Amino acid sequence: MNTAEHALLTEVFPHDARRDPRGVLVLGGAPVDQLIDEHGTPLYVFDEATLRAQCRAYAQPLVHEYPNSLALYASKAHLDPTIAGIVAAEGLGADAVSSGEIRVALAGGMPADRIVFHGNNKLPEEIEYALDVGVGRIVVDSLDELDLIAEIATERGGQPAPVILRITPGVEAHTHEYIRTGAIDSKFGLQLHSGAAEEAVAQAQAADSIDLTGLHAHIGSQVLDVEPYADSLDIVLDFADTMSERHGLVLRDISPGGGFGVSYSEADDPPAAGSFVEVIAETLRARRLESEPRLLIEPGRSIVARAGVALYRVGTIKEIPGVRTYVSVDGGMADNIRPALYGAQYRALIANRMPDGAEQLVTVAGRYCESGDVLLRDIELPALRRGDVLAVPAAGAYHMSMASNYNLVGRPATVLVRNGKALVTRPRETDADLMAAFAPVET
Numbered sequence: 449m450n451t452a453e454h455a456l457l458t459e460v461f462p463h464d465a466r467r468d469p470r471g472v473l474v475l476g477g478a479p480v481d482q483l484i485d486e487h488g489t490p491l492y493v494f495d496e497a498t499l500r501a502q503c504r505a506y507a508q509p510l511v512h513e514y515p516n517s518l519a520l521y522a523s524k525a526h527l528d529p530t531i532a533g534i535v536a537a538e539g540l541g542a543d544a545v546s547s548g549e550i551r552v553a554l555a556g557g558m559p560a561d562r563i564v565f566h567g568n569n570k571l572p573e574e575i576e577y578a579l580d581v582g583v584g585r586i587v588v589d590s591l592d593e594l595d596l597i598a599e600i601a602t603e604r605g606g607q608p609a610p611v612i613l614r615i616t617p618g619v620e621a622h623t624h625e626y627i628r629t630g631a632i633d634s635k636f637g638l639q640l641h642s643g644a645a646e647e648a649v650a651q652a653q654a655a656d657s658i659d660l661t662g663l664h665a666h667i668g669s670q671v672l673d674v675e676p677y678a679d680s681l682d683i684v685l686d687f688a689d690t691m692s693e694r695h696g697l698v699l700r701d702i703s704p705g706g707g708f709g710v711s712y713s714e715a716d717d718p719p720a721a722g723s724f725v726e727v728i729a730e731t732l733r734a735r736r737l738e739s740e741p742r743l744l745i746e747p748g749r750s751i752v753a754r755a756g757v758a759l760y761r762v763g764t765i766k767e768i769p770g771v772r773t774y775v776s777v778d779g780g781m782a783d784n785i786r787p788a789l790y791g792a793q794y795r796a797l798i799a800n801r802m803p804d805g806a807e808q809l810v811t812v813a814g815r816y817c818e819s820g821d822v823l824l825r826d827i828e829l830p831a832l833r834r835g836d837v838l839a840v841p842a843a844g845a846y847h848m849s850m851a852s853n854y855n856l857v858g859r860p861a862t863v864l865v866r867n868g869k870a871l872v873t874r875p876r877e878t879d880a881d882l883m884a885a886f887a888p889v890e891t
């Protein structure tokens with residue numbers, strides 16, 4: 449095994465990923481040739497031990513740094529009832545952005561009061577549903593939505609709706625870049641600069657049907673520095689001080705959101721989960737607030753990305769002399785839209801055998817009828833043959849949760865592996881499943 453492959457296996461693949469003596473990749477104790485014999489390809493494999501370890505990577509430092517806290521798993525990254533159950537058993541709550549996500553979280557055993565309901569356009573029936581099941585908090589995204597929630601809660605009578613306001617703090621961060629004064633042009637949140645945030649606090653405080661518990665801000669995704677969180681939190685806490693003086697706001701919940709970066713390749717070096725927690729807790733403690741608010745953090749991809757691996761079967765290999773070699777696999781943009789959507793880059797390795805021969809520069813294309821359906825552009829891989837299996841790591845977040853039926857191809861199966869055993873968490877969609885989704889032709 450060369451050093452690049454070793455680094456990929458130990459830093460980007462799930463914990464304990466290795467090759468067996470035959471050279472076959474082993475995930476969660478299960479050799480991938482057995483997994484695909486049984487479940488076919490493309491296959492999404494989730495390693496339970498990695499998922500649990502990532503939950504603890506946040507939960508444990510929080511216990512030391514700021515015990516009055518709750519880490520919320522961002523369901524949109526990837527959710528099924530089994531994973532919701534694991535995350536709940538690890539003591540986490542969940543963010544949800546639709547009644548569907550709330551339903552799946554509840555079905556897996558997530559307590560309703562640990563669910564936080566987000567979204568910039570929650571439908572009235574979704575707000576009703578969230579109040580019916582008793583979600584912990586609803587995050588208000590706009591003045592318009594505040595009116596809607598207040599109206600619905602007034603009509604229902606009973607307890608006021610527990611809400612948090614999403615503030616746009618003017619800090620936007622993506623990977624290593626962040627902008628201190630930008631990001632006021634966002635479809636999410638109540639802008640501080642325009643006065644919308646203050647107006648929302650005033651209205652919420654005045655509404656009998658609303659119980660305003662705190663403030664939230666989310667600054668971006670795949671953030672690889674800790675400082676933007678301190679900056680954004682300070683801005684929100686300054687705002688909270690002013691709102692307490694002007695409108696009597698009592699801050700019971702504070703949330704700096706999520707977006708903590710992960711490794712997609714062995715070259716990435718994101719801060720450890722504990723470093724994000726430390727900076728956030730330290731910023732909060734430094735304010736010496738009279739009554740300590742509960743801290744909510746929302747790690748999404750950084751809990752589940754590393755737990756997931758996509759397995760694809762190699763099909764057509766086409767060499768265009770002097771131009772490039774295309775290696776086509778049996779999945780692509782319908783199960784992983786990220787490369788086509790925002791140029792996300794991945795690594796891969798041959799999973800069914802020990803790599804041999806010199807590496808070659810190839811482009812791994814998906815099977816879908818779109819030129820942009822390229823999973824890995826210009827990647828060095830050992831010579832591939834039809835029938836080989838390619839494993840793409842860091843595939844747990846925003847793959848299957850964004851998957852489609854483009855070209856009317858069924859979505860891949862997902863399995864959860866533990867101690868060498870695989871549990872099917874989502875069966876592969878067949879052509880019959882696709883046909884069943886349509887109304888019959890009227891004759």
Ligand code: PLP
Binds near residue numbers: 705747749
């Ligand atoms: N919280 C909120 C409000 C978000 O909008 C997002 C994603 O955009 C997340 C948490 C999770 O982000 P990520 O999966 O990038 O960590």
